[in-house]
Amino acid sequence: MSDIFDKDLLQRCISCGFCLPACPTYALTGDEASSPRGRITLMRALEPGELAADDPALVEQSSFCLGCRACEPVCPAGVRYGALLEQWRDHQWRGRRRPWPARLLMGIVARAWLLGLQGLARRHARTRPAPAGPSLLLGCVERGLYPGVSRAAVRLRPELAAPSRQGCCGALHAHNGDSAAGARLARTLGGRLPGTIVTTAGGCAAHLAEHLGRDRVREFGEYLAEQGHRPAGEVRVAGRRARVALQDSCHGRNALGVHRQPRQLIAAVADYVELPGAADCCGAAGTYALLRPHDSRRVLAPKLAAIEQADVDFVVAVNPGCLRQLRRGLRGSRVRAVHLAELLALAGGNGPYPPGRR
Amino acid sequence: MRLGATAVRALTKAVGEEHVRFTPGELAPYRRDATPLFTGHPDAVVFPADTGEVAAVLGVATEHGIPVVPRGAGSNLCAATVPSHGGIVLVLTRLNRILELSRDELLARVQPGVAVARLAETAAHAGLLYPPDPGSRGVATVGGTIATCAGGLRGLKYGVTRNYVLGLEAVLPTGETIRTGGRLWKDVAGYDLTRLLTGSEGTLAVITEATVALLPMPSHSRTGVAYFGSLAEAGQAVSAILAAGVVPATLEFLDRKCVAAVEAHARLGLRTDAGALLLFGDDGPIEVVAGNMVRIRTLCTEAGAWETTLAEDVAAADALLAARRCSLPALSRLGALTILEDATVPRPRLADMVARIDEIADRHGLHIATFGHAGDGNLHPTCVLDPGEHGAADRAHKAFAEIFAAALELGGTITGEHGVGAAKLPFLADRVGDAQLALLRRVKQAFDPAGILNPGKLGS
Structure with missing residues (x-):
């Protein structure tokens, strides 16, 4: 028995599978191995040495996971998947094995x-x-x-x-x-x-x-x-109040439970539009967009379609990785990706215009 | 068993290289499903794209005598998708399209890999209701819930999965594709194979398409809660409600241990001094629902309810239903190993059964809390254990064997909605008797002479 994982954390999972529909990589593949429950099964095989760290499935799945932690809020047993993933990668990506x-x-x-x-x-x-x-x-x-x-x-x-x-x-x-x-x-x-x-x-x-x-x-x-901040002004586009959507930050939402506040702030200065899948990962996922650009784009694709469909003027990000991902994805689109701070500053009349430029 | 090189080549040819898995790491996640303590060792996992590929895979399996275990999302609780005898796990998640939704005919045609919640949401968009509502609806697939005849929270008023399956397309292990039933509400041409396949747990054929019935979406719903000093009184209230001719959509109960766990976990403001909590609810035209709520509350009070409360709006109703929904999460936090079981007794025996469960749990020194569907006598005794504790799992198995025996003694059954799978097979003869068990085996033989479909489960 090695101790790659905190034993209590690894035992927590009751394998009910409620995390499967929340997982973006399971949505891409329909393969249990790329679901949170499947990955925990792999971790449980790695821990006692049943599978080695260089097993191709372990190498692939530890890297394919976005680390978005969308599985955590839906988990009935309170599994701290993010912590398990960190421990997994500590072992899996040590030294030269790290990309x-x-x-x-x-x-x-x-x-x-x-x-x-x-x-x-x-x-x-x-x-x-x-x-x-x-x-x-x-x-x-x-x-x-x-x-x-x-x-x-x-x-x-x-x-x-x-x-x-x-x-x-x-x-x-x-x-x-x-x-x-x-x-x-x-x-x-x-x-x-x-x-x-x-x-x-x-x-x-x-x-x-x-x-x-x-x-x-x-x-x-x-x-x-x-702080009871009351956003000043209004964001207008073509003589009307702008239509603005939000892309949640995965960790802001799934780990800290922040999702209501940015929506309310946007709604104070523009017409807020909830995107279908606003809470789902955009595929940026920290270094993921760099390490697995192809999969990152596959995760992003349905989101871009939803943004175009929603006919919004801006999509707001609350994390720089998401901002970069959305700006790259929306090249050539009429929709601009901005940070929440930029949108609110723009509404107050002292932000850069057009926003979404450096 | 290990697959030979010829079989590996043939499977790869059947579904394409991208859609087969053979390495130990790729296979490991398919050793188990949602059932605790049951594992198998698959030799291959294949992901067919359509009915033709399913038939091709079954052809290879028959030729080489390889067991095949059909699988949806693997959320069942009876080890129905554990590859007990090795072989091929046939994953149907790529067959994930809703082929048709007809408002005129009140039906949908779906592929087996569609999640139940997705079907229900799509139907709701069109103003229609797909009533089967298992707790795992978000993850469970239509194919899997048909194969296990899943129940859920609406069983009393709306019935269970079998009441909504009109027709099936399925591939037999011998390679032929059959279509049973169809778009017809009336059709008595032949044995009712649709019903036979519903609940057959992947032992007779592989379901590749289903035609399901839908209902118009009810316009209103209300939810309320009643507290009782004891489960016996709650049981009397349930009997009184049904005797009065009211068949509510929701009639769920939590026992004392469950209420305590839920309150400790979710702080919903539940009364932990009560012996039982009864959730009730109904849907339909506004005046019918309102009338039923008044009658249910009166009948609860007459049966000895300490208090009854009606949710004022949807949010309040959701908060009440949260008490039921978070029973499992709350209990699972009490120990690392959670065994969620399933037994059913005739409605009037509900309180007797919970008393028997408590007595058995005490005798074995186990923590077993019970919640479930009061309206259909379906109980979910849930045992929470520390897996590190020596012999704990054995004690739980002994206790559950006694619980199933008690259910049978009270005129009930060993499983109401989870299924038999590998988990309940040892108890099946006690429920159905030797003659019926032999018949089940002959039915299995007729569908699957080579015995390759899900061996070690129903019909074995």
């Missing part, structure tokens, strides 16, 4: 000074540190790819401190087979940003909540709602 693009990214984002360099080229929000918080997490990817998001966030909530030297939360590490580094980075970041940490990335929010405690972390929309 090289993930290794490269993890090496970069673990160095706070390297992240800080992005600020030379990209104009993200930056303020002095606030000794008591609340602070805005700039993110390792977001500050470089979408610097406008943090600027919009700070414009909406000037009390948020955004010091440049804060580092990465470690979610990337935890999801790619190095949960120890993921936990360490989260704690370091918790030390650098005292008080409440507000984040515009659902994935970071869930990871930080896991390691710093739920009380210290607020997803951006959740924070606004808690």
Whole structure:
């Protein structure tokens, strides 16, 4: 008996199969092996050594899983699948077995000074540190790819401190087979940003909540709602109120239970349109879009169809990975993908226009 | 058993390389279904695309004498899809289209891999109701629920799966494709093979298409709850309600242990001092529903209910139904191994049966809580165990054997809706008797002379 997994966590699953219809990869294949229950069966075969880590099915399924955790809210037995997946990848993707693009990214984002360099080229929000918080997490990817998001966030909530030297939360590490580094980075970041940490990335929010405690972390929309933020203005397109949809952040929704707040905020400044499957993963899934681009696009495809069908002007993301995924998918479309902070800033009349550009 | 190279080649040819699995890792997830403590060892998993490919796979299996276990989503609770004798697991999830929905004829034609919830939602979109409503409706497939004749929460008023299957297309293990019944409500040409295949648990033929009946969607529904000091009083209320000519859509009960577990888990504000909780509900025209609610509440009060409450709106009704729906989740959190069982007794014996279950559980030192469908006498005694505890599973098996014996003694049955599968096969003779068991075997023989379809289950 090895101890790849926490025994209690692995025992929790009662194999009822209620997770199957919630799983995006099961929806693609109809194959039990690519369902949460099937993957837990594989983990249970790996634990005592019945199957080896280099078994092709284990290699494939540990990587095919998006890690969206849509299986968690529907689980009657309260299985913490996300935690099991981290433990699985810790074993499965150790050392050289980790896909090289993930290794490269993890090496970069673990160095706070390297992240800080992005600020030379990209104009993200930056303020002095606030000794008591609340602070805005700039993110390792977001500050470089979408610097406008943090600027919009700070414009909406000037009390948020955004010091440049804060580092990465470690979610990337935890999801790619190095949960120890993921936990360490989260704690370091918790030390650098005292008080409440507000984040515009659902994935970071869930990871930080896991390691710093739920009380210290607020997803951006959740924070606004808690502060009683009343969004100003209105988003208009072609002389009418804009039609706006939301793409949930998987971890924001499935791990933190945040889904009501962004919808209400959007509805305050535009006509909110609920997309069928708004809660389902868009296929970005952290490094997934990079590691498995083909499967990532297969997961995204029905969502793009639903967005076009819904005849909306904007689709709002609450996580930078989803934002990137949607923008790539919507190239050539009339629909624009924006972050919630950008949409609200736009409504207030001081956001960039057209939004959705860098 | 291991497959020979010829069989492997033939299976690959039958469905295409992408749709066969042979390696240990790929096969491992198909060792089991939702039934605890039952596992098998498949030699191959195949995913046919259509009826023709199903026939081709069965042809290969017959030629080489390989067992075949048809499988939908694997959510059954009787080990019906566990490959006890190895062989091929035939997964039907690729046959996942709703072929037709007719409002004029009140029917749908569906492939077996469609989830029950998807069929029900599609029907609801057209203003129609597909009544079979098993707890696993989100995951369970139409094919699987027909093969196990699944029941659910609406059994009393609407019946179970068999009441809605009009016709089937199925492939026999000998290779022929048959069509039984069809779009007709009246059709007595021949033995009723549609009913025979419904509940045959994949032992007679592989269902590849079904024609199912639909009903107009009822316009209104209401839900309420009543607390009783004891299950005996709740049982009297159920009898009184039915005797008064009211057949409600919902009549569910939770025993004391269940209420305690649910309240500890979900904090719904349930009265944990009560001996039983009875959920009632009805649907139909607004005035009929309103009248039935008044009568049910009165009858509950006369039977000794401490209090009865009616949900004011849909959200409140959902909150009440949540108490029933989260029984299993709540109980499963009490221990890592949860065995959800199924037995049925004549309605008036419900309270006697729960008393017997409690007595058996106490004697074996087990935690068994019971919830279920009061309206049709269908109980789900649920045992929660620590699998690490030495001999716990054995004690549970002994206790359940006594529970099934008690159900039979009270004029009931060993399974109301989960099925026989591998799990209940040892108890089947006690329920049906030797003559009927021999007949079942001869029926099986007629369909499947080589004995390749789901061996070790019904008909074995």
